[in-house]
Amino acid sequence: xxxxxxxxxxxxxxxxxxxxxxxxxxxxxxxxxxxxxxxxxxxxxxxxxxxxxxxxxxxxxxxxxxxxxxxxxxxxxxxxxxxxxxxxxxxxxxxxxxxxxxxxxxxxxxxxxxxxxxxxxxxxxxxxxxxxxxxxxxxxxxxxxxxxxxxxxxxxxxxxxxxxxxxxxxxxxxxxxxxxxxxxxxxxxxxxxxxxxxxxxxxxxxxxxxxxxxxxxxxxxxxxxxxxxxxxxxxxxxxxxxxxxxxxxxxxxxxxxxxxxxxxxxxxxxxxxxxxxxxxxxxxxxxxxxxxxxxxxxxxxxxxxxxxxxxxxxxxxxxxxxxxxxxxxxxxxxxxxxxxxxxxxxxxxxxxxxxxxxxxxxxxxxxxxxxxxxxxxxxxxxxxxxxxxxxxxxxxxxxxxxxxxxxxxxxxxxxxxxxxxxxxxxxxxxxxxxxxxxxxxxxxxxxxxxxxxxxxxxxxxxxxxxxxxxxxxxxxxxxxxxxxxxxxxxxxxxxxxxxxxxxxxxxxxxxxxxxxxxxxxxxxxxxxxxxxxxxxxxxxxxxxxxxxxxxxxxxxxxxxxxxxxxxxxxxxxxxxxxxxxxxxxxxxxxxxxxxxxxxxxxxxxxxxxxxxxxxxxxxxxxxxxxxxxxxxxxxxxxxxxxxxxxxxxxxxxxxxxxxxxxxxxxxxxxxxxxxxxxx
Amino acid sequence: xxxxxxxxxxxxxxxxxxxxxxxxxxxxxxxxxxxxxxxxxxxxxxxxxxxxxxxxxxxxxxxxxxxxxxxxxxxxxxxxxxxxxxxxxxxxxxxxxxxxxxxxxxxxxxxxxxxxxxxxxxxxxxxxxxxxxxxxx
Numbered sequence: 036x037x038x039x040x041x042x043x044x045x046x047x048x049x050x051x052x053x054x055x056x057x058x059x060x061x062x063x064x065x066x067x068x069x070x071x072x073x074x075x076x077x078x079x080x081x082x083x084x085x086x087x088x089x090x091x092x093x094x095x096x097x098x099x100x101x102x103x104x105x106x107x108x109x110x111x112x113x114x115x116x117x118x119x120x121x122x123x124x125x126x127x128x129x130x131x132x133x134x135x136x137x138x139x140x141x142x143x144x145x146x147x148x149x150x151x152x153x154x155x156x157x158x159x160x161x162x163x164x165x166x167x168x169x170x171x172x173x174x175x176x177x178x179x180x181x182x183x184x185x186x187x188x189x190x191x192x193x194x195x196x197x198x199x200x201x202x203x204x205x206x207x208x209x210x211x212x213x214x215x216x217x218x219x220x221x222x223x224x225x226x227x228x229x230x231x232x233x234x235x236x237x238x239x240x241x242x243x244x245x246x247x248x249x250x251x252x253x254x255x256x257x258x259x260x261x262x263x264x265x266x267x268x269x270x271x272x273x274x275x276x277x278x279x280x281x282x283x284x285x286x287x288x289x290x291x292x293x294x295x296x297x298x299x300x301x302x303x304x305x306x307x308x309x310x311x312x313x314x315x316x317x318x319x320x321x322x323x324x325x326x327x328x329x330x331x332x333x334x335x336x337x338x339x340x341x342x343x344x345x346x347x348x349x350x351x352x353x354x355x356x357x358x359x360x361x362x363x364x365x366x367x368x369x370x371x372x373x374x375x376x377x378x379x380x381x382x383x384x385x386x387x388x389x390x391x392x393x394x395x396x397x398x399x400x401x402x403x404x405x406x407x408x409x410x411x412x413x414x415x416x417x418x419x420x421x422x423x424x425x426x427x428x429x430x431x432x433x434x435x436x437x438x439x440x441x442x443x444x445x446x447x448x449x450x451x452x453x454x455x456x457x458x459x460x461x462x463x464x465x466x467x468x469x470x471x472x473x474x475x476x477x478x479x480x481x482x483x484x485x486x487x488x489x490x491x492x493x494x495x496x497x498x499x500x501x502x503x504x505x506x507x508x509x510x511x512x513x514x515x516x517x518x519x520x521x522x523x524x525x526x527x528x529x530x531x532x533x534x535x536x537x538x539x540x541x542x543x544x545x546x547x548x549x550x551x552x553x554x555x556x557x558x559x560x561x562x563x564x565x566x567x568x569x570x571x572x573x574x575x576x577x578x579x580x581x582x583x584x585x586x587x588x589x590x591x592x593x594x595x596x597x598x599x600x601x602x603x604x605x606x607x608x609x610x611x612x613x614x615x616x617x618x619x620x621x622x623x624x625x626x627x628x629x630x631x632x633x634x635x636x637x638x639x640x641x642x643x644x645x646x647x648x649x650x651x652x653x654x655x656x657x658x659x660x661x662x663x664x665x666x667x668x669x670x671x672x673x674x675x676x677x678x679x680x681x682x683x684x685x686x687x688x689x690x691x692x693x694x695x696x697x698x699x700x701x702x703x704x705x706x707x708x709x710x711x712x713x714x
Numbered sequence: 715x716x717x718x719x720x721x722x723x724x725x726x727x728x729x730x731x732x733x734x735x736x737x738x739x740x741x742x743x744x745x746x747x748x749x750x751x752x753x754x755x756x757x758x759x760x761x762x763x764x765x766x767x768x769x770x771x772x773x774x775x776x777x778x779x780x781x782x783x784x785x786x787x788x789x790x791x792x793x794x795x796x797x798x799x800x801x802x803x804x805x806x807x808x809x810x811x812x813x814x815x816x817x818x819x820x821x822x823x824x825x826x827x828x829x830x831x832x833x834x835x836x837x838x839x840x841x842x843x844x845x846x847x848x849x850x851x
Contacts, residue, residue, distance in 0.1 A: 294769055403835070415831040423824035430820040442817050445809030446766060447756045452824060492731035499738030506739045513735065583776060663771055673771050
């Protein structure tokens with residue numbers, strides 16, 4: 036029942052998406068029809084279909100409907116509620132259903148937002164048509180090669196899980212497994228895994244909105260700043276979720292995987308980082324176009340690239356190509372995604388080429404030493420960064436495909452490339468926002484950065500005096516404190532001037548200034564977040580301590596100023612898993628810091644056990660205990676001390692959340708703030 | 715304090731701090747621990763999936779890290795230790811792509827991108843205009 040209804044929902048969504056595409060393109064030519072009534076029916080049908088698909092998938096999961104292959108292989112009757120629910124997007128077919136739902140949500144939002152007043156908006160109608168096309172592709176996948184509602188036609192011999200499935204409507208001999216194989220062990224291990232993928236998807240899919248508007252603008256030859264300013268908030272919104280999704284992924288890796296790290300330049304991580312980098316470049320260069328009319332073509336290139344990178348990311352993570360190019364052919368969805376990627380790239384870049392003459396040529400740059408100049412530099416750094424990540428991620432695949440030999444491109448390559456790029460980006464982040472447009476004289480800029488620069492030098496000098504001579508740490512402190520200093524100094528100073536003019540308090544003046552230009556100050560808060568994050572990376576990467584310690588029961592071992600005592604082993608049955616762990620007491624100079632229970636979890640469906648580390652976040656840093664092996668007499672622990680690593684999460688989420696300031700804060704209408712009071 | 719004295723003091727303090735930082739940067743010697751970590755992050759753990767021995771809790775990786783530490787204590791250079799592993803486990807044990815052979819391109823491409831980018835930026839620039847500072851702020 037669930038399978039049939041779910042599959043019918045997908046078909047409804049396909050029809051709806053087709054309707055959106057056809058009617059969208061018609062309305063694009065005929066503004067009389069670009070209105071709520073004409074486009075409403077297919078949009079509602081599409082949204083209902085997408086909601087129906089996830090609804091029946093979740094219903095099947097929560098009611099243990101193992102006649103559906105996906106559910107039989109990704110859930111079980113003993114899986115806890117939250118993880119049954121999250122299994123809806125834990126595996127390939129389900130994740131595409133979630134993708135489709137988010138896409139439908141954005142399509143509806145575009146429809147509802149732009150056709151509010153029944154007006155003929157050809158640009159938005161075209162954008163809707165493009166979103167319809169994208170939707171058609173993804174729901175087409177679900178209806179064919181990636182069917183989440185395939186009925187099980189052959190179970191495994193023990194009746195647990197499903198070997199093959201067939202289309203819900205066409206299948207005639209259905210054999211329902213008696214039990215499901217259970218959720219992915221890593222998914223079940225932590226609630227963050229329920230949160231991380233949807234957040235990332237909202238970011239990924241949200242970036243299709245500016246893409247759709249850009250393509251619509253190209254088709255209509257209205258290549259001015261209109262599409263860009265109208266989708267600005269959408270881009271910021273998607274970017275926020277993408278940022279938060281990436282940070283959540285890092286946090287999950289850190290809290291769950293037990294290796295003490297949060298970023299490994301793993302291809303799956305890179306897949307989310309590349310579109311982030313280009314989207315960030317786009318956010319910045321769109322400011323230049325909005326203010327100075329420059330970089331029009333470049334913005335099209337960036338927005339197309341961003342979207343293509345989200346598809347590439349999906350391809351990389353979903354096709355099996357990462358493990359080896361040879362496993363690629365085993366999954367039908369890989370080639371389908373690759374073809375889509377090629378179509379998107381050829382189609383949109385081809386369109387761009389035929390429209391290039393309609394794009395007004397940029398006014399030339401007055402001087403490289405100006406705000407625009409720094410923006411250009413920032414764009415160069417971010418796109419080169421993305422290109423470097425792309426090269427490093429794809430290079431082994433190409434070598435393997437063409438030469439039979441395998442090469443490794445791993446963390447050292449990425450680190451070596453990323454570290455200088457990051458320092459340069461931080462430097463630009465400090466100087467750019469206080470450089471005047473058009474032409475910035477060195478004197479004016481120096482006046483605005485000299486105090487923050489001195490404070491940053493002082494902070495780094497202090498680190499030297501206290502004996503922290505590591506050069507990455509020093510450069511990290513120098514650049515991060517500099518960025519923070521510039522932002523705070525800038526606000527403090529201009530608030531002082533404003534307060535003097537209006538005879539109000541400095542704090543009140545600061546709030547007014549920040550509300551007066553929410554885009555700029557949203558960006559500045561985001562920069563502050565990035566600087567805090569950079570500081571967190573600098574501290575935790577360069578000052579961390581780690582050791583593998585083996586402790587006999589009742590004994591104590593010293594580590595990084597702590598005394599670690601192994602009290603006893605314990606084991607217990609929990610819903611869906613068997614837990615083995617150690618009771619550990621940690622003291623410092625005799626007083627108890629905490630009692631911890633690092634564990635190994637064994638899930639019913641897997642042999643290997645998964646470690647759950649204990650992470651105690653204190654102000655000065657994290658004490659991180661990960662269990663390697665245990666028996667009643669001895670425990671082997673991986674212990675880490677990460678100073679101030681929480682700055683990474685605080686900074687990362689602040690950077691993401693700052694976007695809210697950009698579009699939630701409305702400019703007060705009465706005071707139009709002249710730009711020159713900004714600094 | 716007169717204005718010029720203040721300026722001089724500020725300059726001296728700035729330069730002084732800069733000197734301290736630069737000295738710190740130059741003197742920041744790598745400890746043996748740093749070296750072991752950096753070497754360990756360049757060698758792939760043979761029994762794991764794409765993780766370096768410095769990042770893997772597996773026993774093989776730990777044993778290999780012990781080897782790294784011993785060799786450092788014996789005075790081997792980074793290069794020698796890396797070569798030692800690639801001889802024993804073939805070249806693909808090294809995650810760090812060498813700046814030669816069939817991995818030369820992976821290093822060169824981003825560098826070329828930077829050069830191309832700078833070329834594009836500079837070719838956009840028109841002949842310098844007379845300096846007109848933006849509205850005095």
